[in-house]
Amino acid sequence: MTRPVKHWDLALQLDIGGADQPLFVCIARGLEQAVAQGRLGAGARVPGTRQLAAALGVHRNTVIAAYRELLAEGYLESRVGLGTFVAASLPESKPRRFGKPPPLPGLARTLGYALGAQAVQAPGYVPVPRGTLALYGGLPDVRLLPRAALARAYRRALADPATLSYGDPAGHPRLRQALASMLSATRGLAIGEQDLVVTRGSQMALALCARVLLSAGDVVAVEQHGYAPAWQALRAAGARLCPLPLDAHGLSVDALATLCETEPVRAVYLTAHHQYPTTVTLSASRRLALLALARRKRFAILEDDYDHEFHYEGRPILPLASADTAGSVVYIGTLSKVLAPGVRIGYVVAPAPLLGALVAQRFYLDRQGDQATEAAVAELFEDGEVQRHVRRARRVYRARRDLCAHLLARSFGDELSFRVPPGGMAFWIKARRGLPVERWLGCAQREGVLFQPGRLFDFEQRASPFLRLGFAGLDERELVEAMRRLQRARKQARG
């Protein structure tokens, strides 16, 4: 029976080599150093003498002598019945900040060069402040998720110790089976578990595809408005990106054909179902033209179908992959919207030789997925929990979309123009001249509401009269309140 102890064995740098000092002094100096380095903060409890003696392999009396020394010097103080503590009155110690290396030759200077060669723009993570309503486009309402069922499934997954060991880098077999069934039934893809690899969300799916398909300098066509982190994943693999215009029917396949005349286009990355961020669906004639062009010019189509499930008008459009007879399409999906972004599960469906290379890349990058999470999510599929959740979420999101359209029209009249999206989780809105988007956003932030300015989605990050406004993540009461705050912010932005 072990006693619960909430601290770690303390590692001391003891300079015991020199015979000129007794052992207890060495230990005292080691503890002093730990305090000076900030590893033992003022007021922190030090280990018991018995425990430290055992850890150091010395007699307990030696540790007692060292502690007495430090008590005398005022480094430590003893509290009756509680133990021994670092003195609370010590001048606040400044731990050596590993983050700020001293100005010596070394990694800190060499770094400049290395980062120069591989630099990517840091994303700058800023959490949404508490109380702020984020009308972000990519956020599902994770409160709808059957969390108790997920927790139960996770517990059951852990019951098998094998789940905690090394496993298949292609993903847990049960999850691959569940995903293959879902894709067979709903996406017109006649596939089995051997035809897909499980990834960490669509971001890793895309990063893996980029690394396997592309070489430095390869040309990849993308949509003029799109998902910047996807572009970065392509760039990280050395791709040269060429943006293509969009219109009410989606990506201009004519422009792509023209590009193919002058450039050896190696791949096109697109969001055909609900174009990100404009929500437009690629028209049937363009789908056929794109597939024919890919076949003729032998480029790969990276189809990112990130929110297939959330289509509110008629049936969802089957993906390009379902109509692909030439093996041109690499199909990327995710459970980030179906379940939650935090679950980090995505997948790639691809022809066998590509799939093998993807699994190898995944292995050297990440070994394998979190098997317990993968097994738990597989169970939610097997029990129909995911299916039920998707149906419910779709109903809820449709109602929120309609409410949001109503509120936007009522609150902003013709200042904002938009079309009600047939699917997805966001409106793509054009603000009239009199309402400058960036200024409005600044005021909105102070009012406690956030949306995404069009600039974030533009290939050149140009200022834009557009904005993206997500409706799925907030409930009706929150949407009404968010709209009120947006109205107040508008007043300030115009005033």
Place this chain on the structure above:
Amino acid sequence: MTRPVKHWDLALQLDIGGADQPLFVCIARGLEQAVAQGRLGAGARVPGTRQLAAALGVHRNTVIAAYRELLAEGYLESRVGLGTFVAASLPESKPRRFGKPPPLPGLARTLGYALGAQAVQAPGYVPVPRGTLALYGGLPDVRLLPRAALARAYRRALADPATLSYGDPAGHPRLRQALASMLSATRGLAIGEQDLVVTRGSQMALALCARVLLSAGDVVAVEQHGYAPAWQALRAAGARLCPLPLDAHGLSVDALATLCETEPVRAVYLTAHHQYPTTVTLSASRRLALLALARRKRFAILEDDYDHEFHYEGRPILPLASADTAGSVVYIGTLSKVLAPGVRIGYVVAPAPLLGALVAQRFYLDRQGDQATEAAVAELFEDGEVQRHVRRARRVYRARRDLCAHLLARSFGDELSFRVPPGGMAFWIKARRGLPVERWLGCAQREGVLFQPGRLFDFEQRASPFLRLGFAGLDERELVEAMRRLQRARKQARG
């Protein structure tokens, strides 16, 4: 109240464009196609007429007419009280194997070139057969893990919906705090949560470091015997690897100094504490020499301290990072041995500019970790569960090490020579000439026991008289049985 349904809405490719066929025929042909593609297997239940009619947005009578057509044609059969099914007697349908694209021009052919450019060797995942005892070096005994506590912590983590949303790509703040405390106390690193990034195990830690620190053609020194997936991660970033000799004091720093005379060494990757796989600890004098050399030659030291906790003789040796005053050392650790490989949590401690670049790379590769898992593991640290588990596992593994040493000596006498490792989870064993390792392994596999041949760890993958034999993952009864099987296999290998 939704009814539990365990199948997905069926997506049909309906060719309704042509006015020459009535709607019910289109639906019948769509279903036929789904059967032909193998998306609806023989004997599968088809959706109810009401459900399909709602999904397709047609009158229920139209679906009834389509089903009647298919019943008449023998595609479907009706079972009283059960519903309508795809006929069980249909010739077995062959789904289009996405894995085997038809021999058309397209991705399948283009692929050859792309894979050639970025090819990495596939790891070839082979699960351990049921009943086989795997004496694998890197496997902790996950049965010792406080799984019930982990499951409870996971459930509590899910109670906060924010855990399921987007979060900090550097890792959950609570986990970073817990890891920083542990590293401060046990590794002599005076760091705070801002000084580390959480990764997916040490594999991703290393892949990120390689991508951020290296450019194509950069020279990286490695140990002659080592961890092949680490080498692959370095190679994937374009590194040219130079193996260095090892002896009883670890990596030869003299050989590294010589290499530096002729090559611009950019980094050295090593396992200083318990050298992988030889279990040797880098000697104090070589540690100092290595740090001085790194400072003078301005290369980075990638220190992979994968099993720091499991040291059985005296105190664990503090890492190189704790003695580094120049910012040369990038310190990589993992919870794969502390907790379990399946949990997939590792970390990198590095100077600030490098850390920022690592987080950016992580973002574009994987967005963020699994926040629920990270929060759950943080709770296990906060409650002292991890600390308690480590102490217990250390005691258990030490006993297993001693048992294993005893059994090896008793069963194999001087056929095998080894030294009892001061830490880690495996023996590094040399087999005498008369016992060919590869043949022995072949026989062992048939007897239901596995070990790792030395070839796997050699930089050139040369046949070798060495083998690695892990002792941590099996309990005493299993170790005794494994040794019996190894003896039987030896007889066959020699006979």
